[in-house]
Amino acid sequence: MNMNQTISDHAVHRDDEASKIGMWLFLFTELLLFGGLFLVYTIYRNLNPDAFANASQELSVAFGTINTVVLITSSLTVALSISTIKDNKPKMAKNLLWLTLILAAVFMVNKYFEWSAKIHHGLFPGMEHFMQLPPGEALFFFLYFFMTGLHALHIVAGSIFIGVVIAQLNKGKIKYDDYILQENAGLYWHLVDVIWIYLFPLFYLIH
């Protein structure tokens, strides 16, 4: 009797429906996590409409738009990879997931340059220029860094999740009739995408 036996005793069930319910419940919690931040954003935007409008001029719409396009495309490649695994083309599915990871990397590199430019201007919370901003604008930049930063963390987590799926595809553990892990990774990736679709107009587009 050892741990492996205990685990194999208990983990042999396969219930795709349960896995999917679990994933959706987890996505609810993610939505509410960001929901708290959206609430704070809404309240402070209402309290400081002019400051928020001013501060948002500082953000580069071009950067934001490129990243939006990149992320939506990556959602497309994930969705395509799920339909190809259903057609029993694991190699194609894997390539599409690699493409997703490349797009995620493009997103992060873009983000790096964007953040660097802001930090160069001293807009990161705690920096000298930041401390001299009117309170409303400081709140805007704090929320900008906090929310896009948390979102970027989710991109990293989602990429790791997709990496796990690729490894399982390599081992042949994900097959045309057993792909729930891949589907859940896809669900998670779409959620990260959807959150960005709300972040983009809130920070970049509304003036």
Place this chain on the structure above:
Amino acid sequence: MSTEQTAIPAENFFNQGGKGIMSWLTTTDHKRIGLLYMYSIAIFFSVAVIIGLMMRLELIAPGKTIMEANTYNKMFTLHGVIMIFLFIIPGIPAVFGNFFLPLFLGADDVAFPRLNLMSWYLYIIGALIALSTLVFGEGSADTGWTFYAPYSVKTGTNVSTSVFAAFVLGFSSILTGLNFLTTIHRMRAPGMGWFDMPLYLWSTYATSWIQILATPIIGITLLMIVAERVLGVGLFDPSLGGDPILYQHLFWIYSHPAVYIMILPAMGVISEIIPVFSRRRIFGYKAIAFSSLAIAFVGYLVWGHHMFTSGMSGPARIIFSILTFLVAIPSAIKVFNWLATLNKGSIDLQPPLLYSMGFIFLFLIGGLTGLVNGALATNTHIHDTAFIVGHFHYVMFGGTGFGFFAAMHYWFPKMYGRMYNIKRAKIAFWVTFIGFNTLYFPMFILGLQGMPRRYYDYLPEFQDWQVVSTVGSWILVTGLIMMFTNIIRGARKGKPAGDNPWNGYTMEWQTTSPPPLENFHEKPVYKEISYDK
């Protein structure tokens, strides 16, 4: 005591699945995970009881008795954080939920066994982080367990660590809720429909939804506190453009539903125990099931009643007050249904039923004083006084705590296959019950007279009742020690209890005690059994 049994069946989860500490630390068996929770919760509960005892001792006389004001502030913060996040929230769901949820359903485990073990590890990590503030850094937080801004942003104590601990514990709580919801949806025994589920499952179901939907909000709010402390921005600091009232809203949006995370599982336990010991089918099954969901739902919309004096518009306060009164309706439905079940039953006053009666009595006092708090006019008078502390302990300790003890005495023979000493359990109950009331009832009187909460000092005219209360704390702790020694002795040396010592009819009593690793020797099919002729 229907079946006399002389030995514990050899096929049980203590023997199967490996011996030694590693087999426990790597187990995915829900029964072992339940026990892991029970042992860790018992340790943290004892720590917090000792802290509470010391706080009561400080209050035995005006002025400094055994500790400085600052130490007292840290003590009540740590007492609150441990009791709330490490005992009451996980208590019944993580211990009895884990152990019995699959048994109730006729399943062999929860839906995600490995995730279940991970929740326990997150719980332990969070607990260690919380306790580490005692030793490391600038001393443990002195803000109270609510971490109100802007003080929590400005104090020099180690708020960031405490807050981060609460974040990790919240994550553990979310994963448990997610696991239970999926299990209830997917793993009911063949033939068991939603309205055939034991009522304990309904309350667990409602609780799990609150865990999932409310906890992320506190998670992100606490992260904002950390960010504010580390980066020096003014999210909740009015001098930097922030709004401290917003923090209170965000905090109570979670923390009020959280009190229903605490009380609902206890109500579920009581709904299981009362029919068994009055030999009657529960009165108003559907009403109790739906009242759990109603409490969970309305509980979302009442958070403002914590903030009646913090600055809210008149209409908002009136609406929150009315909604608060509404929660009393589903709660009262439960109490009346329990009493109706007892009516004309053939009552067998065993320890589990005694604790359930204690629950109803104390919860009734706690619930009715809750209405005093929820009314706008009286709230202004008693806000931030010892009255609130009394109310909270009556609902949370008298309610959830006694519910926990009831569950412990009810399911103990199933968990260990042995029986504790019944007579000692009854004596321990009465000592605990008397100690409890002596300790907490004076707080209502003191509060009405104007004794503020969270003060280590007071005016001399309060002393009489403070002394009574402190003496009560000694009686209460004596009762707790009697109870736990009896339980521990029973687990090691008690007489074999048999499979169904209480003649229960729910599924967990149909397997052997302690249950085998796979829970049931053959896959059970749900059949409706009850006491009605």
